Amino acid sequence: MELCQVAVYGCGTVGLGVCRILLSPGPLHERTGDSIRLKYVVDGRTEELAAELPKDRGVILTDDLEAPLRDPEVGVVVELFGGTTTARTVIEKALAAGKDVVTANKALLAEHGDELFRFARAHGRSIAFEASVAGGIPVIGSIRRGLISDPIESIYGIVNGTCNYVLTEMDERGLSYEDAVAEAQRRGYAEADPRLDVEGVDSAHKLAVLVRLAFGVRVRLEDIPCEGISGVDRRDIEYARGLGYTLKLLAVAVRRDERLELSVYPALLHRDHPVAVTGGVYNAICIHAGHAGELVMTGMGAGRLPTASAVVSDIAAIALGKYPMHFSRLSQFGDVPAADLVPQAEFVKRFYLCMECVDSPGALGKVATILGEEGISIASVHQQEVGEGLEAAPVVFMTHKACEGAVDRALDRISRLSIVPGGRPRMLRVEDV
Amino acid sequence: MELCQVAVYGCGTVGLGVCRILLSPGPLHERTGDSIRLKYVVDGRTEELAAELPKDRGVILTDDLEAPLRDPEVGVVVELFGGTTTARTVIEKALAAGKDVVTANKALLAEHGDELFRFARAHGRSIAFEASVAGGIPVIGSIRRGLISDPIESIYGIVNGTCNYVLTEMDERGLSYEDAVAEAQRRGYAEADPRLDVEGVDSAHKLAVLVRLAFGVRVRLEDIPCEGISGVDRRDIEYARGLGYTLKLLAVAVRRDERLELSVYPALLHRDHPVAVTGGVYNAICIHAGHAGELVMTGMGAGRLPTASAVVSDIAAIALGKYPMHFSRLSQFGDVPAADLVPQAEFVKRFYLCMECVDSPGALGKVATILGEEGISIASVHQQEVGEGLEAAPVVFMTHKACEGAVDRALDRISRLSIVPGGRPRMLRVEDV
Numbered sequence: 001m002e003l004c005q006v007a008v009y010g011c012g013t014v015g016l017g018v019c020r021i022l023l024s025p026g027p028l029h030e031r032t033g034d035s036i037r038l039k040y041v042v043d044g045r046t047e048e049l050a051a052e053l054p055k056d057r058g059v060i061l062t063d064d065l066e067a068p069l070r071d072p073e074v075g076v077v078v079e080l081f082g083g084t085t086t087a088r089t090v091i092e093k094a095l096a097a098g099k100d101v102v103t104a105n106k107a108l109l110a111e112h113g114d115e116l117f118r119f120a121r122a123h124g125r126s127i128a129f130e131a132s133v134a135g136g137i138p139v140i141g142s143i144r145r146g147l148i149s150d151p152i153e154s155i156y157g158i159v160n161g162t163c164n165y166v167l168t169e170m171d172e173r174g175l176s177y178e179d180a181v182a183e184a185q186r187r188g189y190a191e192a193d194p195r196l197d198v199e200g201v202d203s204a205h206k207l208a209v210l211v212r213l214a215f216g217v218r219v220r221l222e223d224i225p226c227e228g229i230s231g232v233d234r235r236d237i238e239y240a241r242g243l244g245y246t247l248k249l250l251a252v253a254v255r256r257d258e259r260l261e262l263s264v265y266p267a268l269l270h271r272d273h274p275v276a277v278t279g280g281v282y283n284a285i286c287i288h289a290g291h292a293g294e295l296v297m298t299g300m301g302a303g304r305l306p307t308a309s310a311v312v313s314d315i316a317a318i319a320l321g322k323y324p325m326h327f328s329r330l331s332q333f334g335d336v337p338a339a340d341l342v343p344q345a346e347f348v349k350r351f352y353l354c355m356e357c358v359d360s361p362g363a364l365g366k367v368a369t370i371l372g373e374e375g376i377s378i379a380s381v382h383q384q385e386v387g388e389g390l391e392a393a394p395v396v397f398m399t400h401k402a403c404e405g406a407v408d409r410a411l412d413r414i415s416r417l418s419i420v421p422g423g424r425p426r427m428l429r430v431e432d433v
Numbered sequence: 434m435e436l437c438q439v440a441v442y443g444c445g446t447v448g449l450g451v452c453r454i455l456l457s458p459g460p461l462h463e464r465t466g467d468s469i470r471l472k473y474v475v476d477g478r479t480e481e482l483a484a485e486l487p488k489d490r491g492v493i494l495t496d497d498l499e500a501p502l503r504d505p506e507v508g509v510v511v512e513l514f515g516g517t518t519t520a521r522t523v524i525e526k527a528l529a530a531g532k533d534v535v536t537a538n539k540a541l542l543a544e545h546g547d548e549l550f551r552f553a554r555a556h557g558r559s560i561a562f563e564a565s566v567a568g569g570i571p572v573i574g575s576i577r578r579g580l581i582s583d584p585i586e587s588i589y590g591i592v593n594g595t596c597n598y599v600l601t602e603m604d605e606r607g608l609s610y611e612d613a614v615a616e617a618q619r620r621g622y623a624e625a626d627p628r629l630d631v632e633g634v635d636s637a638h639k640l641a642v643l644v645r646l647a648f649g650v651r652v653r654l655e656d657i658p659c660e661g662i663s664g665v666d667r668r669d670i671e672y673a674r675g676l677g678y679t680l681k682l683l684a685v686a687v688r689r690d691e692r693l694e695l696s697v698y699p700a701l702l703h704r705d706h707p708v709a710v711t712g713g714v715y716n717a718i719c720i721h722a723g724h725a726g727e728l729v730m731t732g733m734g735a736g737r738l739p740t741a742s743a744v745v746s747d748i749a750a751i752a753l754g755k756y757p758m759h760f761s762r763l764s765q766f767g768d769v770p771a772a773d774l775v776p777q778a779e780f781v782k783r784f785y786l787c788m789e790c791v792d793s794p795g796a797l798g799k800v801a802t803i804l805g806e807e808g809i810s811i812a813s814v815h816q817q818e819v820g821e822g823l824e825a826a827p828v829v830f831m832t833h834k835a836c837e838g839a840v841d842r843a844l845d846r847i848s849r850l851s852i853v854p855g856g857r858p859r860m861l862r863v864e865d866v
Contacts, residue, residue: 021582027584027585032581032762033764137728138574138575138580138728142571142574145746145750146743147746148461148749149459150460150742151459274710290460291454291739292570292733292739292742293732293739295570295731296729296732299725299726299727299728306724306726312581313580316582320758322756322759325753325754331464332464
């Protein structure tokens with residue numbers, strides 16, 4: 001079999017995992033008959049890396065971005081720099097030089113996937129990106145290949161392990177948001193600056209990548225309503241648990257007739273739901289497929305070896321000659337139309353509304369009246385225990401399906417009631433797609 | 434793109450699903466640019482089928498097994514006859530005639546996979562079989578491609594929806610085994626003769642297919658210890674639930690150093706385990722992969738459209754040109770060594786042992802002494818309520834890890850004790866790989 005030679009750009013956590021898999025004897029080489037070889041590692045820290053990698057394997061360590069591109073023996077360039085500037089340059093130059101590309105860069109794909117895919121096809125090359133969503137879970141491949149004949153009705157789940165770890169710690173150990181984030185940082189699950197994760201941006205990037213594959217449309221990042229977990233109140237997690245729900249940061253895409261409803265937000269899932277039982281840094285993705293039915297995949301969404309495993313699976317797919325063919329032929333990688341999105345005000349969901357309400361006769365009635373006037377039907381009302389020294393008791397309203405715009409209007413009106421002294425009620429969506 | 438023309442052999446439940454997907458406008462044709470066309474349906478019931486399939490699509494209905502094989506336009510033969518005689522002949526003739534083959538036939542692959550794979554490679558063709566295990570769950574593709582660099586430590590799960598339905602009904606609705614099977618038959622989840630399912634043979638077939646892919650070895654069906662659910666006692670489900678466990682029919686493959694431990698049996702799983710929460714006709718597969726970590730996939734394991742979706746994904750993989758390359762190159766499809774199996778007597782697990790024990794001083798002590806003498810350490814003992822009019826009370830022993838051979842010897846000895854009048858204690862394995 002023809003030897004496929006690889007250049008890895010960026011040898012951080014994931015890159016080092018990729019190098020170790022490529023350089024170790026093991027299943028990859030047994031299964032593929034030694035047809036893949038690591039030839040270059042491109043990284044500024046060449047001296048440091050020389051100590052990390054085996055010396056006798058003939059790997060060329062360099063900080064010269066161009067060297068592997070000039071080498072006709074290199075067939076695959078693996079971009080693991082991250083970011084959207086140098087990474088993009090490297091990918092474009094690699095494609096132009098006739099290399100196939102593997103990347104884990106969801107930010108780049110979410111923001112510039114269209115141009116990059118078009119560029120790759122124009123040069124007769126391919127871009128593979130299994131590692132860009134949910135690390136060790138082969139979700140990209142499962143949609144692209146396993147569900148190739150399936151109309152996708154919805155795809156949603158937990159695609160950010162950092163947020164899931166934080167929410168799990170808040171739920172199971174009763175930590176505050178701040179303490180849970182600090183714990184995640186201490187364990188290396190969160191960056192020093194965790195904003196990309198906790199504000200939901202990373203999840204939105206991944207959702208954009210999934211949506212293109214699942215629905216064959218492109219979506220601009222700024223069009224995905226995105227809410228993170230930094231505003232989550234520990235009390236809501238506790239009240240929700242009392243009602244049988246677990247709070248998860250979800251990325252959600254649902255087909256509504258010819259339009260798509262996209263969003264990233266903390267949402268309540270019934271605790272028996274397979275996505276709800278996924279705790280810690282694990283990821284979980286639920287797909288409702290027109291033929292295959294409901295499919296749930298859970299696994300490691302990040303980390304050195306899970307992500308490296310996904311990167312290497314793409315390298316192998318190219319080495320075995322099959323990925324580029326897929327890329328050149330499937331419509332999702334070609335010019336796709338823009339998504340026709342449901343505006344957030346038209347989302348129809350059940351809602352959890354929590355407000356501090358003065359314990360006086362008729363108080364609940366006033367709230368209920370406003371909800372009724374806005375067309376929001378109440379499924380249940382739960383008064384929580386009054387905090388010590390407080391006059392207002394937290395009251396949770398669970399609604400039937402209602403329109404998000406109507407809920408917004410109702411909350412504006414309720415926040416002006418004198419019997420609701422705590423300000424605007426807190427709102428969480430209940431996901432039961 | 435070149436047109437890939439398909440002949441479907443056998444138009445029963447799944448076959449009709451495949452035909453409908455191939456004949457309908459939809460995602461398959463959009464995504465692949467109309468590159469797949471159904472040309473032949475081969476089935477004895479040509480008149481019946483003429484009414485079921487659209488007339489204006491130019492599909493040739495025939496009961497002539499040879500016609501599609503003589504047609505040079507046909508590139509893919511889909512074998513959905515089932516069984517191991519005609520099906521095998523069709524597959525071999527198709528391969529010899531230069532066609533690639535797609536099949537859902539786990540029995541045939543488990544029994545004759547070696548010869549068929551060798552035959553296919555000798556003719557430069559391929560056999561694809563995503564639909565042979567767990568219908569709508571793309572587990573074959575995920576192992577073959579997504580986990581291509583991963584050493585697999587274990588793979589286990591629920592791969593028979595009929596048994597899972599029966600056990601779920603027994604657990605959740607308290608039905609007897611017989612009533613649950615009757616209910617499954619009434620709903621079309623079980624055959625009139627359900628033995629292949631309930632005796633575990635179907636699960637063993639699927640395990641053999643998975644083992645070859647995951648571990649690169651071949652295994653003879655008769656070497657897989659196989660126990661079905663027909664001997665399951667409803668009381669054990671109830672007692673196990675009281676201890677926090679759920680009973681599932683599992684197919685299990687675990688690497689123990691250089692050997693493999695394979696088995697099919699009803700086993701207790703902790704009720705929080707993602708496989709344990711998979712009820713009804715759903716399947717669930719858990720893979721511990723050396724790099725990717727723990728991966729769990731749940732979904733529809735059977736049924737017309739889920740299985741058809743998997744069949745069509747294989748057709749598309751061939752049409753896009755990539756599957757045959759994979760098949761010709763991956764070592765798992767070549768000549769693989771025989772598995773080196775751990776004998777069942779050497780399995781090391783935790784065990785659930787339930788016996789009727791006379792309520793006399795020292796009775797439990799005698800049982801405990803025998804267990805101790807056989808090197809079996811007791812984790813906990815639970816006396817259940819005595820049934821009305823009975824002198825002996827059911828007692829459950831949960832053991833620490835012990836050797837199955839030792840447990841067998843202990844149960845032989847215990848069954849001869851006069852204080853255990855009910856015969857040989859019932860034994861179930863606790864799975865916590």
